[in-house]
Amino acid sequence: MAGKPPARPRANRFGAGASDRGIGDVLSEILPAWRVKSIVRSLLLYAVAYGLTIVFALPFLWAVSSSLKPVNELFLWPPQLIPKTWRFENYIEIWHLAPLARFFVNTVYVTVMSVTGRILSAALVAYGFARFRFPYRNFLFLLLLSTLMLPYQVTIIPTFLLFKAFGWLDTYNPLIIPNWFGGGAFAIFLFRQFFLTIPKDLDEAAKIDGANSLWIFIRIIVPLSKPVIITMIVIGFLESWNDFFGPLIYLNTPEKYTLSLGLANFQRVVSAGGQATEHLLMAASMVMTLPSILVFILLQRYYIQGVVISSGSK
Amino acid sequence: MIAPIKQRLGLSTPLTLSQREALQGFIYISPWIIGFLVFTVGPMIASAYLSLTDYNIVTPPRFAGLSNYEYMFGDRLFWKSIENTLYYTVIFVPIAIAGSLALAMLLNQEIAGRVALRTLYFLPSVTPVVAAAFLWLWIFQPQIGLLNSIISALGLGNGPLWLGHPGSSKPALIIISLWGALGGNTMLIFLASLQGIPKELYESADIDGAGSWGKFRFITVPSISPVILFNTVLGVIGALQMFTLAYVASSGRQQQFSPGGPLNSTLFYVLHLYNSAFDFWEMGYASALAWVFFVIVLAITGFQLWTSRRWVYYEGED
Secondary structure: OOOHHHHHHHHHHHHOHHHHHHHHHHHHHHOOHHHHHHHHHHHHHHHHHHHHHHHHHHHHHHHHHHHOOOHHHHHOOOOOOOOOOOOOOHHHHHHHHOOHHHHHHHHHHHHHHHHHHHHHHHHHHHHHHHHOOOOOHHHHHHHHHHHHHOOOHHHHHHHHHHHHHOOOOOOOHHHHHHHHOOOOHHHHHHHHHHHHOOOHHHHHHHHHOOOOHHHHHHHHHHHHOHHHHHHHHHHHHHHHHHOOHHHHHHOOOHHHOOHHHHHHOHHHHOOOOOOOOHHHHHHHHHHHHHHHHHHHHHHHHHHHHHHHHHHOOO | OHHHHHHHHOOOOOOOHHHHHHHHHHHHHHHHHHHHHHHHHHHHHHHHHHOOEEOOOOOOOEEOOOHHHHHHHHOHHHHHHHHHHHHHHHHHHHHHHHHHHHHHHHHOOOOOOHHHHHHHHHHHHHOOHHHHHHHHHHHOOOOOOHHHHHHHHOOOOOOOOHHHOOOOHHHHHHHHHHHHHOOOHHHHHHHHHHHOOOHHHHHHHHHOOOOHHHHHHHHHHHHHHHHHHHHHHHHHHHHHOOOHHHHHHHHOOOOOOOOOOOOOOOOOHHHHHHHHHHHOOOHHHHHHHHHHHHHHHHHHHHHHHHHHOOOOOOOOOO
16 A cells, blocks of 8 residues: 555645756756656656555545544544544444344355356356357347346346245345346356367367266366356455345345445444444444455456456457 | 157257257256346336336236326426436546546556556445445535545635535535546456557657657557447446445435435436335336336447447458
8 A cells, every 4th residue: 555655745746847847957967858758757657656546545544544433533623544542442343233243144145145156057158158059049149248238227127026926025035046047148258258268179079088068068168267267256246245236125124134235224223322423334334345355356367357358358 | 739849859850969069058058048038038028018007016007008108208306317317427437438548548657566556446446335335425524524624624615515415416426436436347448458559559650750649549549449439338338327326325324315315416317216116116107217218228328339430440440
């Protein structure tokens, strides 16, 4: 994380045009003009690039800082980035004030079940599209891709009514089961693109040895597909973990809430007797955010690969 | 009836190799086909039918002709939601696209610590929207929030009420969205495509004495134009679907306002659809809203693809 002090003065110095010229004049006496230009240019680049990290990081820093303050320090003016009294108890209290642990377990359950279903079914479907010739294959694949542009809200009402008819309201089924039917156009597309890069010779050789297509899939394709599987784990995790619309529509009982729904209702869940709860709210927000950030940081290589493949710009 | 089908599928005779292959292919893609029929095609047909009915969930749907659509045109909130959604899309998407491209170009320079910078820029976009909404609600807090404290410390007087006032609520949401979008997927895609531009193009432009703007305008933009189109189309579809942030920001905190407030200034299209369906249980009307939304998204996407022929260059064409 870039420290605040070094970036600030740089940004200021180059924010003003006059001082640029001052440095330029001094430098041009000792160095050729193009060197001066490139030095000024790269200083400016560093100032902007590192200065921007403050913009992106500030909401996090402010949230963490607020989450470690006692309630009376929330209202200090001017606002203090460093708490005067560090109150780590906030991070313990939130687990008692709201059934946060419950929400956490619920979210993990929904996420694991959804991501597993997505990966299994998307890989199988993609295998079908990548390795077998059948009538209307290209048409069906185009149809599949076109669903990428279909906003899910278009079908949400009949889908809701369908799940209601199944008796699935206030259960996790609506959040999990659809993922087991193909896992979405994006996942299928990603797997298919990857499978197409696996040489067909490998399949052929196994076929000659008498292997059937499922064996080839499990023993040859899947072991070679670890990168794309990890990519989908990251993408699927982030989507399920962060999902709000699904839980909002389908879950009613507070004990069944996922983190996003529980957090949205935090104010209602926590009775603070009219006191401000921002420090607790910030703590709970950071607790929900941390897994997403960790998963991304640890596996970003795979995530980025997947996003880049999906755009076709490689 | 059965026999000819059996024959066509080749079940009565041993399967030829290509028939076997086709059958296996269909078996592998069958999860998607079932899912597509049950969760996409079926619901689309059903919502087309429901949009022609009065349906409040308690009593069975009653056929009502086009009355839902007629009602929509007189529905003040429908027009308000269209206005809000277009306002948001028209301001958010261009800034997000240009900003992401600028960030990608920055990261495409030789800077020490590029990978760490990319990670830092990206973190806001993996932050759960609900958490991001609360982080920013706290910053935007009108009296003691960080932003207005800075504004008044700079001697600029009292800052706006942000999410508490219809005049500043949408700009506040746009700021939050930009924070989450600028360093996200769009930037990653731009960065990958910038790295794919052949260096020779820039070198020969240098020899011709082209300036940086000229190189940007005549090499960078045409080379990545397919990706600009891709990002714009997806960005617009995403912006039109604005929901969670507005919902949480307008209702999550202390329930001062109904979702979409204040004064319906953050009532976006999908929020209106949600309220109609799951607050007022007008499933027929909400289905009509869903279909009109589908047509709007289709029309806007189609328009972008159609006009893109004027400015998008694909390799291998001239």
